[in-house]
Amino acid sequence: MNRHPQLRFHLPELETFLVVIEEGSFSRAAERLCVSQPAVSSRVKRLEDVLRVQLIKRTTRSVFATEDGELLRTAAQDALAGLYGVLRQFQDRSEAARNRVVIAATPMVAATFLPHIIQSYSDRFPDVQVVLRDMPFDMLMANLSGGMADIGVTAMDGDYENIEFQPLAEEPIVLVVPAKHPLAEQSQVTVEMILPYRMIFLDRYTNLREKLSGEFARFGAMLKTSTATTMPTLMGMLDTGSCVGFLPRSMAQINARESRVIVELADFHATRNYGSVVERRVALTSAVQSFREHLHAEFVPLV
Template sequence: MGVNFDLNDLQAFRAVVELGSFRKAAEAVNISQPALSRRIEKLEEALGVRLFERTTRSVTLTTVGRVFAPSAEQLLDDLDVALLGIRDVSSSRLGHVNIACVPSVAYYFLPNVIASYHRRFPRIRVKLLDSSANEVLGAVISGEADFGVSFMGSQEPEVEFKLLLQERFVAACRRDHPLARKKRVTWNELYEHEYVSVDKTSGNRLLLDQALSGVAPPAPSICETRHVTTMLGLVEAGLGVAAVPSMAMPGRDHPILTSVPLVEPVVKRRVGIVRRRGRPLTPAAQEFHRAIVESKRDGFASSDGPGDGPSEGAAASERAKGKRAS
């Protein structure tokens, strides 16, 4: 038995699913609302089921519609992948991209990347999964995310880690703190002051514990958090100092926070893109992937150099209109 519907009908269906409105969907695919309704009716007739429950106020998927929606999305994504390289379909398609990232990437760097991406592709929705490094890996492996940005790779053979840059850990403190006047701070000097830290569930904590096996703080931290961004809030509130990745720091113009490079030892971490091996990116995800790589090249600089690395990196990011993040 032949299937009596076409690509336009599937695109109309996806538009209604994503926008939740026949009017908005018609505007998105550049046709009249009656024409869009006819496409949906044609699809329903071809499948022999109702896909939407429609009232004067709302449009919702039926049970069958909810089952069919992921398959329709996959069909359209597969077609876009097939067309990639023949013509640029990303700028005209209505779709989405799911990105998993560690929280400080979501807080400082990705907002500027997303803003630039939205200006280029206003019809593509971005879903941001800001989670721990382990959860980023899980989202990539399960397919919940198209790819991830993290500082942890994986031993699993189906996951690949592409290095973007290396960054060093710095001492985050208030501008009125004694450490703010120094050019560099040893870990032992840091621990002479009240400090806050990340807890044992954090990937940063695991990295630091391994790198600082020979450094013993004389006292425990006064507060533990799960995420670096929360820890910076505590530092800003005056609870103490903290060791944070340099990219997590705001720029030079921040009125309260500053940072000083940490030495003896210099501790670095590798930040990169995590992908599931052998799984092609959709055109929408490929364009977002390219935007991240370009931001790194244009201004998302490494903090390996001498001097106040994070401030230099932040200044470069501002020149590229993209702040940095961990």
């Protein structure tokens, strides 16, 4: 089994040796490396001591490599060229990452609030690549914690460990009913008026369900609910006439049709908070930080 010799020299010593050979002078090598001439001589001597060979010969007029020095120079130049090539790849990749912002947003936010903000940011910072990915809330949070997204834009309920939430807007929750539903004729309704009906919610609206369930309990009633993962599914269920739904006002208005009516609740008030979210433990790049600042400066609720 082949074993590599354990050579205990440092990379600056090898680099200094190569510069001395290239310059043909210890003094010029010292100027190029921005160190003193004794430091250059010391590095070369340490390298020779470790390798136990003479690498450089000096005369009154010149400095040149010995036969062993030429052998080392050829091998070192090839090895360092490969090493520096890899390091340049790492540097280029790091520079690209610093000029890239990956945004994770829930589908409705991605389709409505963000496009014009991303466009205005790209106009201002054309060198920054902005990637927008729409996904369900649970996947959004997983992408943030896993480092696959730099920033999230979504509505949040409650607190999450290691997540920093910065609010953008607060929206009232409204009731959406089919156009032919008995409640559609009312401009306002009360909790007591909606007791007989089944409610449908997006499945992440747990706080809203709990709050409404408490209101139903005051009347001795139990909240009958269905849930949907996505907005199209919720709207499809609502259009069947089998249930009524609760949504933030902007989502309700965006999804308004002749077959759907928005109704205000007189005695039940709830809101959804939209904002940007980032991992507390992650240091934001300048590109991510500038996009977050732009998002909060330019965000305008649709209603």
